[in-house]
Amino acid sequence: MPVKATAAQVDRRVVLDLDRCIECKSCMAACFYGHGEMAGVQFVDIGPAVLPVVCRQCGDPACVEVCPAEAMTRDDRGVVARGLFSCHGCGSCVRACPFGVLSLEMTGHQVTKCDLCDDRLERGLEPRCVAVCPTKALRFATVDEVEVQGLTVLGGRIAGDHPIRRR
């Protein structure tokens, strides 16, 4: 049963190895088609690269805190997700998210939000964005697993050698 900001954090998140992403947007397409044509994966242009951003599934999620419709909830596994039909599209969570991973879907007037592909986790599969990524830039991993691989976790969400090394 979904609860509001009291559950444990998820242990695995979608993290990005900056040094591998080729900007193909395959992850976004997979998320789009897997979630009723609303992609939870967004892209940001940081100058040297255009990179995907994915919800970090916060332990203390600001998006859940501000949602006036209680549409944004965190379930007992720690997955923060948006209830499609209760979302009014007011955009409060979009502004509140400190990581800028949310966007407002203008046609449906709903917020697009990563739910970690809970239907796939139940089938023992990785989230769609991770499964399609040809370079394995996106990984579904614990912070420990990522650090063992010699990568730095940036903001708990993006991992990579820092500063960005590509040459």
Place this chain on the structure above:
Amino acid sequence: MSSPEGSTTAETTAARCLLCSVGCPVRALRVGPDQYVPDYVPHAGYVGLCGRGSVLVEWLDHPDRLRQARRSGDGGRTLAVKDAARRMAEALRVAGSAVIVADGNLDVDTLAAVGRFARDVGARWTACVTPGDAGLVHGLDGSRAKLVGPEALAEADAMLLVGDVFAAQPVASHWIYAARDAHPRIPRLVIAGANTATAKFATAQFEPVLVDGAAAAALAAVRTGSAEGLPAEARGLAGWKEQLAAGQHPAIVVTAEGGYGEARALAEAVAALAAETGAMVCPLTAYGNAWGAMRVAAAEGGACPAEILKPGADVVLAIGCDLVSAYGAAVAGPLLDGAGDVIYVGPMPNRTSDRASLVIPAAFAFEAPGRALLGPDRLVEFGPLMQPPAGVPTVTEILALAGAPTGAPAGAIAGASTDVSAPCRAPEMPPSAAGRAGDGKGLVVALASDPVHFGDGSLTSRAAWPRAVRPRPVLALAESDAEAAGLTDGHVAVVEGPGGSAEVEVAIRPDQRAGQGWVTGAFAGVRDAFGWSWDGARPGEPVRMEVRKA
């Protein structure tokens, strides 16, 4: 809300995406009575799927699909497919001059059947792939280069990448990264635009000037160590050959953007460099079945597109391809305008079917079992992703209804390299012609590879994700050029070329060579603006365009 679980097409499905020559396995998940989404599960060599591969599934139940045969006039009267097929054959047989253009991503046996049908009705025919693909295949097929598929790249320990491979064939990156994982210091030498995704991972990179033959000249400079006649920074190419040759398993990965002549010259330069360095060559084509299409066309009497697409035909039959978008309005327009009958056979409407007097619905190639040749010896047998909609026949079935002679499947098309370039020996298509984009006003603009849209965009422009993420073409240009035109990043600008103008979104790329730009080529307006013709810049080639504020 994620998609609910449903039944997959089949546990053993072997459907393939042919929207590039990687040929990724694809599966569909049924989520409603007539609704499918891609199922991203590891199976049959699956190592990822790019956005274009995801789009494939959307076409299965796309609302725009052609489902009934229709004639223009009489208020667009529908008719039975078998009657339409007979009319098609009759029109071709009585024509003084008839031409058939078949999509190069039809499976090889269907293409062979098209060739037989063409002979039977007395029509000339050709297979449609990108001009770059045709040049690449023709330049490499008869060569002695060791041609490999992308899987072999995992073994490489030195690599030269030519063209924006990561954008054109995204999943090929899987094996390129496997090689980098095994050899973290692997040289990754890149000849491509500085702002491309591929160049961002280079250990050394060179951006050729956008004139015909420049990329081939850069490869020649790598081979000879002499950069005479090239820009000053090309001096850095000296020493690349040694880096490549120092590897135990060096590899050259090449994708062809641009026109036929440029691609063919590039392919020949790649083969020459491979011979001197012992490198394996991984050619990657934009059309998955480009190799199959070129070999079948050579074996079954196909002709050069430059001959087929000249005005003068009484009847034009397009099978699965959009001639107007593929070759540009300036090439296809006069052909279609001059023909008494234009017939279209295919799964989705497009700018060619809009001008057809008879339209016959057909299944996508991936809705029936078939064979495709992804490279010279990469013959794959694939299964259907899903059955076509009720009442929609395959192209082979339509040809049979039209009375086409039956025959053996396509012959021994896979295996040892053969010279398949015969159809393109026509004087209209010399291997290379220098500097048509030459001097003049404006920027030299070339088509950019795009991981979002496929080919001419006639299919992907109707799909939800490409429309959402890339709704309009993007023009990448250098900061100084943008400033001169008074443009900033994200501005909407107008490009004006020999064939007209089109709106584009500006993307300023600090590393890019000034004086040249790259534009997403999957948009009808942009392609028309290039104004390709057989006498000027040929299909796919860069042209000069003026860029101004919208």
